[in-house]
Amino acid sequence: MSPGGAGAKEAPKYSKKDFESDQDVRWCPGCGDYAILSAVQKTFPDLGVPKEDIVFVSGIGCSSRFPYYMNTYGFHTIHGRAPAIATGLKLARPELKVFVVTGDGDGLSIGGNHMLHVLRRNVGVTILLFNNRIYGLTKGQYSPTSELGKITKSTPMGSADRPINPLAFALGCGATFVARTVDRNIPHMEEMLRRAAHHKGGAFVEILQNCNVYNDLAWNVLYDKDSKLRNELRLEHGKPLLFGPPDERQAVVMEGVVPRVVPANAVSESALWVHDEKNVNAAKLLADLFAPEFPVPIGVLAAIDEPVYEDIMLEQERRAISERGPGDIAKLLTSGDTWKIS
Amino acid sequence: MSEIAAAVKGNGKSLKELDRAVVRFAGDSGDGMQLTGEQFTTESAWAGNDVATLPNFPAEIRAPAGTLFGVSSFQLQFGSQRVYTPGDRLDCLVAMNPAALKVHLRDLKPGGLLIVNTPAFDKRNLDKAGYAANPLDDVTLGERYRLHKVDMSGLTHEAIKDLPLNAKEKDRTKNFFALGLVSWIYTRPLEPTLEWIQKKFAKNRDVAAANARVLKAGHAYGETAEIFSEHYTVEAAEMTPGLYRAMTGNRALAWGLLAAAQRSKLPLVYGAYPITPASDILHELALHKRFRVRTVQAEDEIAAVTAAIGASFGGAIGVTGSSGPGIALKGEAIGLAVMAELPLVVFDIQRGGPSTGLPTKTEQADLMQALYGRNSESPVVVLAPATPGDCFYVAYEAVRIAAKYMVPVLVLSDGFLANGSEPWLIPDPDTLPAIDVEFRTEPEGFFPYLRDPATLSRPWVRPGTPALEHRIGGIEKQDVTGNISYDPENHDHMVRTRAEKVRRVAQEIPPITINGPATGDVLVVGWGSTYGAITAAVERAQSAGRSVASVHLRHLNPLPPDLGHVLREFRRVLVPEINSGQLVRVLRAEYLVDAVGFNRVRGLPLASDEIHDAIIQLLGSHA
Numbered sequence: 001m002s003p004g005g006a007g008a009k010e011a012p013k014y015s016k017k018d019f020e021s022d023q024d025v026r027w028c029p030g031c032g033d034y035a036i037l038s039a040v041q042k043t044f045p046d047l048g049v050p051k052e053d054i055v056f057v058s059g060i061g062c063s064s065r066f067p068y069y070m071n072t073y074g075f076h077t078i079h080g081r082a083p084a085i086a087t088g089l090k091l092a093r094p095e096l097k098v099f100v101v102t103g104d105g106d107g108l109s110i111g112g113n114h115m116l117h118v119l120r121r122n123v124g125v126t127i128l129l130f131n132n133r134i135y136g137l138t139k140g141q142y143s144p145t146s147e148l149g150k151i152t153k154s155t156p157m158g159s160a161d162r163p164i165n166p167l168a169f170a171l172g173c174g175a176t177f178v179a180r181t182v183d184r185n186i187p188h189m190e191e192m193l194r195r196a197a198h199h200k201g202g203a204f205v206e207i208l209q210n211c212n213v214y215n216d217l218a219w220n221v222l223y224d225k226d227s228k229l230r231n232e233l234r235l236e237h238g239k240p241l242l243f244g245p246p247d248e249r250q251a252v253v254m255e256g257v258v259p260r261v262v263p264a265n266a267v268s269e270s271a272l273w274v275h276d277e278k279n280v281n282a283a284k285l286l287a288d289l290f291a292p293e294f295p296v297p298i299g300v301l302a303a304i305d306e307p308v309y310e311d312i313m314l315e316q317e318r319r320a321i322s323e324r325g326p327g328d329i330a331k332l333l334t335s336g337d338t339w340k341i342s
Numbered sequence: 343m344s345e346i347a348a349a350v351k352g353n354g355k356s357l358k359e360l361d362r363a364v365v366r367f368a369g370d371s372g373d374g375m376q377l378t379g380e381q382f383t384t385e386s387a388w389a390g391n392d393v394a395t396l397p398n399f400p401a402e403i404r405a406p407a408g409t410l411f412g413v414s415s416f417q418l419q420f421g422s423q424r425v426y427t428p429g430d431r432l433d434c435l436v437a438m439n440p441a442a443l444k445v446h447l448r449d450l451k452p453g454g455l456l457i458v459n460t461p462a463f464d465k466r467n468l469d470k471a472g473y474a475a476n477p478l479d480d481v482t483l484g485e486r487y488r489l490h491k492v493d494m495s496g497l498t499h500e501a502i503k504d505l506p507l508n509a510k511e512k513d514r515t516k517n518f519f520a521l522g523l524v525s526w527i528y529t530r531p532l533e534p535t536l537e538w539i540q541k542k543f544a545k546n547r548d549v550a551a552a553n554a555r556v557l558k559a560g561h562a563y564g565e566t567a568e569i570f571s572e573h574y575t576v577e578a579a580e581m582t583p584g585l586y587r588a589m590t591g592n593r594a595l596a597w598g599l600l601a602a603a604q605r606s607k608l609p610l611v612y613g614a615y616p617i618t619p620a621s622d623i624l625h626e627l628a629l630h631k632r633f634r635v636r637t638v639q640a641e642d643e644i645a646a647v648t649a650a651i652g653a654s655f656g657g658a659i660g661v662t663g664s665s666g667p668g669i670a671l672k673g674e675a676i677g678l679a680v681m682a683e684l685p686l687v688v689f690d691i692q693r694g695g696p697s698t699g700l701p702t703k704t705e706q707a708d709l710m711q712a713l714y715g716r717n718s719e720s721p722v723v724v725l726a727p728a729t730p731g732d733c734f735y736v737a738y739e740a741v742r743i744a745a746k747y748m749v750p751v752l753v754l755s756d757g758f759l760a761n762g763s764e765p766w767l768i769p770d771p772d773t774l775p776a777i778d779v780e781f782r783t784e785p786e787g788f789f790p791y792l793r794d795p796a797t798l799s800r801p802w803v804r805p806g807t808p809a810l811e812h813r814i815g816g817i818e819k820q821d822v823t824g825n826i827s828y829d830p831e832n833h834d835h836m837v838r839t840r841a842e843k844v845r846r847v848a849q850e851i852p853p854i855t856i857n858g859p860a861t862g863d864v865l866v867v868g869w870g871s872t873y874g875a876i877t878a879a880v881e882r883a884q885s886a887g888r889s890v891a892s893v894h895l896r897h898l899n900p901l902p903p904d905l906g907h908v909l910r911e912f913r914r915v916l917v918p919e920i921n922s923g924q925l926v927r928v929l930r931a932e933y934l935v936d937a938v939g940f941n942r943v944r945g946l947p948l949a950s951d952e953i954h955d956a957i958i959q960l961l962g963s964h965a
């Protein structure tokens with residue numbers, strides 16, 4: 001069976017080109033979205049899903065232009081509502097492989113409520129949230145992930161709102177798959193896309209994305225070569241939380257219920273924190289780690305198996321039909337209290 | 343209440359024949375008045391009468407007992423001829439407590455039957471209702487009305503004293519005493535209620551036994567007590583032969599969707615957020631998964647409509663339902679369906695507003711919202727059912743039009759239709775018009791906005807269809823290709839095309855039925871739930887020889903193509919509405935006719951008497 005419960009159809013052999021649409025891509029030159037688009041198009045031939053069974057749903061924002069550039073079915077909808085549109089689509093057509101492309105403003109501000117509910121319901125859609133910590137399309141206002149004190153056109157003296165952490169949000173919503181990757185780390189991005197697409201249920205991937213026009217190098221902590229070496233924490237299931245250059249390896253360990261960074265050689269092997277994707281509580285702690293006090297985790301924070309929304313709904317339908325037969329309006333109309341007038 | 347004949351039965355009580363009667367049960371929200379009224383309605387329908395009902399209850403779920411605002415009532419009119427409305431003035435009022443008496447007495451006709459539950463008229467309840475003295479002690483009450491003071495609570499307890507229920511449980515059955523008594527007064531059969539009790543309380547034999555016994559006790563009380571010297575029959579109405587059932591508007595909307603889903607062989611996705619008075623549609627549909635109806639109780643109104651749109655994109659029938667405040671929230675998404683040219687059905691069960699307004703009361707003030715309540719040029723089809731049973735056909739029609747024209751269709755029901763019920767002639771579903779949905783599968787020559795020349799609709803393509811992958815969305819697009827386009831001329835062309843597509847729905851509208859002569863002095867034009875009140879008023883004026891007719895619009899956008907012609911055949915046009923004048927504005931703007939409104943916005947249906955007065959006044963001013 002192909003990912004996401006897609007139908008039994010055999011997928012032909014595709015190349016990247018098969019997923020490129022005939023539309024001119026209209027992002028600013030240098031935008032991180034190009035790399036994400038390319039990574040998606042490159043991984044899709046391996047999904048094993050016929051391309052006519054793939055649907056991209058988006059809201060509004062730079063990222064939401066994405067569907068136009070994919071030669072699949074696509075629906076560019078209204079601001080923030082893509083998760084709800086996708087929910088209805090999956091209910092109508094559970095066999096389709098549905099992707100939601102959204103941004104930090106679209107997905108966590110105007111559409112925050114829908115994001116919450118699509119994740120808690122565990123609807124079988126793959127959500128790619130491009131986080132550039134800024135409103136790009138509307139020309140540079142601070143976003144819900146912008147750091148406190150962010151100076152933008154709408155906040156000349158600095159923003160007064162504290163940022164939301166997308167990973168912590170997703171985990172708090174009960175998401176069954178949560179991952180983070182970076183637009184400038186192509187192989188990792190491809191791996192995360194594959195993992196997310198194969199997850200049974202709702203998958204949430206935060207992609208740290210560069211808006212070179214309005215918020216350049218917001219993720220420099222993972223772009224700058226030296227900084228990346230010091231700060232990137234690769235999460236791998238079953239592997240200890242180790243990071244940093246080979247001669248300065250560091251470990252993230254738990255002291256009581258508090259994560260701490262210590263030199264790797266100062267802890268015994270048994271005291272290391274071994275990453276477990278099935279441990280959602282541990283994932284919640286990982287979600288909060290960030291530079292400079294902590295490394296920045298990338299990879300799959302959590303991947304668990306839970307009942308999928310549309311599976312439950314469709315199972316109820318099947319049960320109703322198998323127990324009482326398919327609906328018959330003529331019978332329904334004459335059921336219950338009726339009387340004859342002659 | 344006209345009395346046709348009188349007979350005397352063996353028990354010395356005379357039996358009078360009436361052609362119609364209006365009865366209202368009123369009590370505390372905890373007194374079970376809705377249930378009592380519904381059962382009395384079923385009994386009357388069994389007796390072969392035509393029936394119209396008006397439930398009226400407070401917005402609070404458990405309003406404080408005994409208070410004026412906690413009063414709940416159920417009114418019905420039943421008759422041996424067509425009954426168009428629940429009636430204006432009451433022939434019989436049952437008041438279970440002082441608050442109910444205070445709120446409803448003014449509607450009772452002089453000389454009408456007034457039945458009160460005496461033990462409820464204690465100091466506490468009198469205080470809560472704001473009575474300084476017990477109104478039952480006022481002799482004029484008995485002079486103005488045929489007052490019957492009945493110790494319903496006491497007689498109820500007496501009838502079931504041996505049953506193992508506590509005092510509170512026993513007291514709760516007293517509404518069945520009232521029902522039994524009024525059933526005797528109007529010679530209604532008890533069978534349907536007895537059957538209902540057995541079914542409803544199958545799991546609790548004692549409660550079933552208590553309710554049945556109290557019902558019979560009420561009936562026997564009427565039969566034997568000295569105080570009732572006469573009772574009444576209402577002959578069966580002459581109705582179209584066939585099989586009937588009671589139908590409420592909300593259930594009819596839900597069943598209309600089921601019929602459409604079955605006929606079109608498509609799954610149906612209904613997105614809704616709980617809201618009064620629309621929630622019962624969601625509840626009803628959730629019971630019928632066998633019809634491949636999938637209900638989503640969405641996180642909010644916007645998600646409810648967008649889930650429906652997502653389903654339509656997927657090739658299912660997408661439907662959402664709400665009331666006015668929810669429709670306001672859905673506006674932007676309805677615009678998306680206009681732009682993406684996807685089928686979508688939206689039910690608006692109107693209620694008193696603005697804002698939270700009067701959630702449980704009726705109103706017709708969302709017409710302008712339905713027609714224009716979205717940003718920019720955003721035309722949609724607007725339909726309105728006239729009666730509870732008509733909701734079935736309108737829901738079905740909405741799906742048919744939405745799918746055929748790839749367009750959103752708004753249906754304007756209201757609180758009165760939603761909860762009101764009528765005896766409904768059950769249709770043969772095979773006689774409903776076909777819903778032919780053809781999904782495009784042919785890649786040759788395909789464009790997402792290629793148009794059907796007759797309907798202007800674009801092809802509906804199910805994702806999953808090979809070689810037809812395409813993208814649509816809310817950005818303006820070039821006609822035919824569907825590519826994003828900011829071209830000024832193209833936008834102007836698309837604005838006109840979307841409007842023309844809705845205009846073409848006029849080819850679906852049958853010629854107008856005129857109730858009365860095709861030309862004359864006054865034409866009354868109505869829409870929605872005022873149908874009964876308008877028809878009754880017009881027929882009354884007609885039988886007095888007045889030159890009056892009425893038309894009732896089911897299609898509000900587009901309007902029927904022959905409406906302009908019909909309007910011009912009358913000297914004056916009167917438009918009664920439960921709003922401050924919405925359709926009247928549309929008619930004046932559209933046809934340059936000097937139509938006048940009759941407008942009352944009280945949260946209640948219009949009374950046929952007041953419409954009749956307005957007709958007479960207009961006739962006078964013209965003469």
Ligand code: SF4
Binds near residue numbers: 027031132210211212
């Ligand atoms: S504004 Fe920023 S996010 Fe948007 S396309 Fe340009 S660079 Fe990319």
